[in-house]
Amino acid sequence: MAIQTQQPDAEERISLATQWQLIWWRFRKHTLAQIGAVIVILFYLVALLADFLAYSDPTYVEAQRSLLPPHGIQWFDDGKFAPFVYGLKGTRDPVTFKRVYVTDTSQKYPLRFFGKGFEWKFLGFKFDRHLLAVEGAPAEEVLFLLGTDSLGRDLWSRLMYATRTSLTIGLLGVTLSLFLGILLGGISGYYGGPLDTFIQRVIEVIRSIPTIPLWMGLGAALPREWSVTQVYFAITVILSLIGWTELARVVRGRFLSLREEDYITAAELAGCSQLRIIFRHMVPSFLSHIIAATTLAIPAMIISETALSFLGLGLRPPAVSWGVLLQDAQNVQSLAISPWLVIPTIPVIVVILSLNFLGDGLRDAADPYG
Amino acid sequence: MLSYILRRFLLAIVTVWAITVLAFVIIQLPPGDFVTIYINALQSSGSPISYGQAEAMRAQYGLDQPMYIQYLKWMGMMLQGDFGMALAWNKPVKEIIGDRLTLTMVVSIAAILLTWTVALPIGIYSAVRQYSLGDYVFTFIGFIGIAVPNFMLALILMYVGYKYFNMSIGGLFSPQYAEAPWSLAKVLDLLQHLILPALILGLAGTAQLIRIMRANLLDELRKPYVVTARAKGLSETRVILKYPVRAALNPFASTIGYYFPYVVSGSIVVSLVLSLPTVGPLLLTALVAQDMFLAGTIVLMLGVMTVIGTFVSDLILMWIDPRIRMEG
Numbered sequence: 001m002a003i004q005t006q007q008p009d010a011e012e013r014i015s016l017a018t019q020w021q022l023i024w025w026r027f028r029k030h031t032l033a034q035i036g037a038v039i040v041i042l043f044y045l046v047a048l049l050a051d052f053l054a055y056s057d058p059t060y061v062e063a064q065r066s067l068l069p070p071h072g073i074q075w076f077d078d079g080k081f082a083p084f085v086y087g088l089k090g091t092r093d094p095v096t097f098k099r100v101y102v103t104d105t106s107q108k109y110p111l112r113f114f115g116k117g118f119e120w121k122f123l124g125f126k127f128d129r130h131l132l133a134v135e136g137a138p139a140e141e142v143l144f145l146l147g148t149d150s151l152g153r154d155l156w157s158r159l160m161y162a163t164r165t166s167l168t169i170g171l172l173g174v175t176l177s178l179f180l181g182i183l184l185g186g187i188s189g190y191y192g193g194p195l196d197t198f199i200q201r202v203i204e205v206i207r208s209i210p211t212i213p214l215w216m217g218l219g220a221a222l223p224r225e226w227s228v229t230q231v232y233f234a235i236t237v238i239l240s241l242i243g244w245t246e247l248a249r250v251v252r253g254r255f256l257s258l259r260e261e262d263y264i265t266a267a268e269l270a271g272c273s274q275l276r277i278i279f280r281h282m283v284p285s286f287l288s289h290i291i292a293a294t295t296l297a298i299p300a301m302i303i304s305e306t307a308l309s310f311l312g313l314g315l316r317p318p319a320v321s322w323g324v325l326l327q328d329a330q331n332v333q334s335l336a337i338s339p340w341l342v343i344p345t346i347p348v349i350v351v352i353l354s355l356n357f358l359g360d361g362l363r364d365a366a367d368p369y370g
Numbered sequence: 371m372l373s374y375i376l377r378r379f380l381l382a383i384v385t386v387w388a389i390t391v392l393a394f395v396i397i398q399l400p401p402g403d404f405v406t407i408y409i410n411a412l413q414s415s416g417s418p419i420s421y422g423q424a425e426a427m428r429a430q431y432g433l434d435q436p437m438y439i440q441y442l443k444w445m446g447m448m449l450q451g452d453f454g455m456a457l458a459w460n461k462p463v464k465e466i467i468g469d470r471l472t473l474t475m476v477v478s479i480a481a482i483l484l485t486w487t488v489a490l491p492i493g494i495y496s497a498v499r500q501y502s503l504g505d506y507v508f509t510f511i512g513f514i515g516i517a518v519p520n521f522m523l524a525l526i527l528m529y530v531g532y533k534y535f536n537m538s539i540g541g542l543f544s545p546q547y548a549e550a551p552w553s554l555a556k557v558l559d560l561l562q563h564l565i566l567p568a569l570i571l572g573l574a575g576t577a578q579l580i581r582i583m584r585a586n587l588l589d590e591l592r593k594p595y596v597v598t599a600r601a602k603g604l605s606e607t608r609v610i611l612k613y614p615v616r617a618a619l620n621p622f623a624s625t626i627g628y629y630f631p632y633v634v635s636g637s638i639v640v641s642l643v644l645s646l647p648t649v650g651p652l653l654l655t656a657l658v659a660q661d662m663f664l665a666g667t668i669v670l671m672l673g674v675m676t677v678i679g680t681f682v683s684d685l686i687l688m689w690i691d692p693r694i695r696m697e698g
Binding site: 210211213217220303329335348353 | 636677
């Protein structure tokens with residue numbers, strides 16, 4: 001610690017730094033990657049706190065309020081900060097017979113932060129506090145920040161839960177692919193020979209098959225009577241069964257190039273065991289690359305799940321994911337009548353963009369000597 | 371060189387075989403078979419059929435035999451060019467998917483051609499004018515292209531087209547040509563409708579290729595031979611186009627092999643959104659109805675076509691890159 005506070009000159013600082021310090025310094029230069037990191041962390045916080053951030057029960061169906069447009073909060077009442085929402089009245093348009101909603105300014109529902117709403121469970125405990133809550137009426141009946149879907153369910157609250165599903169499926173799927181990728185890529189790269197050839201051919205075969213038709217086939221094959229959780233895990237497995245190939249290639253490539261490095265030869269000559277070479281000398285030097293490759297693999301997972309659910313072959317209701325939400329926006333007619341149903345595209349795009357920036361920055365930083 | 375081609379060819383054969391097995395497994399996975407679904411449909415419409423009739427149907431379609439025999443039978447039929455009946459349509463599969471398969475390929479190839487023609491010059495520009503305004507703009511568009519899943523892009527463009535231009539985007543033909551026989555006017559009509567799907571399908575790939583091209587070219591531009599070429603007094607255009615661009619093209623070409631399956635894959639979802647008459651919408655209905663011959667043939671045909679595409683791209687790669695030619 002004492003040495004660091006003395007501010008050694010730049011060159012000395014670099015030669016004294018550990019690899020992770022070098023990576024960190026290099027990462028700090030990537031503004032976009034850091035912005036990406038912050039956004040990704042925020043989104044995963046949303047995933048964690050979905051119950052708290054939602055204010056309505058996402059499964060609360062009320063056909064009377066179907067396809068209600070977004071309904072904003074009034075922040076000031078009589079010049080004082082006192083957020084409230086106006087009540088809504090549904091009427092029929094006398095000419096077109098379409099259902100229209102009129103703001104009823106005579107009814108005011110004050111909003112409370114950290115107020116009470118529907119009950120949710122977390123780690124076995126029961127809670128009923130939410131970031132936003134309505135006084136005087138259930139939130140399900142008066143508060144619609146982003147409007148409602150065709151069954152009258154609140155889009156904002158469903159979006160919170162969808163974020164949780166889609167983000168965790170990405171993370172879980174990548175973990176599974178990473179396991180397969182490191183195992184098979186590692187074997188392939190470290191041992192080489194016929195085993196390597198075989199694994200490489202398998203990867204080539206898998207990669208030359210168009211994935212979406214394959215996923216569609218597998219997704220359609222999941223029994224209809226399976227529970228939400230079963231389908232969730234099955235979809236994760238299906239996505240990773242094909243997704244591991246890219247990670248395996250990265251791992252194999254790293255192993256192959258590292259095997260030729262002088263310091264590995266030196267370690268071999270010094271009499272290190274194989275395990276020591278792998279874990280003490282090789283893994284630390286490619287761990288950062290693997291982390292970067294993994295980050296870049298998550299968006300692909302998220303897009304795949306979204307596409308599959310969008311087609312109705314992935315997660316199915318009552319599960320909520322971004323793809324499931326977008327199913328409502330499948331055709332131009334529904335977009336024309338209720339454009340707010342496309343809102344779920346925004347988080348998808350933002351998350352994927354952020355993860356790409358983050359992964360890119362990590363990949364550059366992973367090679368501090370490059 | 372010959373052994374390289376042979377090796378690639380053998381790999382293609384193995385891949386095709388693997389795809390047949392996969393296609394068959396996919397079709398067999400769901401519980402029940404076509405007849406069960408057929409019976410359910412009849413029952414819900416109020417005219418149930420008897421157990422005997424159901425069994426007769428199963429025997430007729432060979433659904434009562436063990437799995438491997440069904441597979442061999444299916445393969446045997448395929449090899450003779452008989453793809454079976456699309457059960458729900460009561461028509462031979464060949465008749466239903468023929469045109470759609472061609473259109474799938476047309477859309478995919480159009481997307482790839484567009485990707486190439488757009489990505490190559492932009493990639494060169496971005497590398498030569500690194501950190502210029504244009505470079506930043508293209509990098510930004512590129513990132514958007516990667517981040518927006520193509521079916522969402524289709525949705526958004528469709529909405530924008532409807533809302534602000536009051537036109538409906540979608541389909542591959544104008545109504546008057548949809549059922550018409552092929553003619554020059556119909557081809558022109560198709561080309562007009564092709565631009566948008568090709569753009570949507572190609573955007574993500576274009577973005578990636580621009581970045582690959584830019585990175586490769588930047589590496590090449592720093593090499594001493596570029597300085598030598600400049601010192602010799604070659605014009606800047608010639609310096610760049612003659613050597614570094616050609617060297618940077620190698621990894622560019624090698625990615626097509628993986629890019630082709632990706633585009634075909636994407637065309638399935640995009641077709642559903644834009645209601646293009648490709649095999650995409652057909653595959654979805656076939657899978658939902660568990661129409662074994664139809665869904666199986668589509669998955670198989672898409673696979674076979676991507677394998678052929680990959681094989682062709684390998685040949686192109688060999689033609690571009692002398693190192694591969696010499697090695698084999």
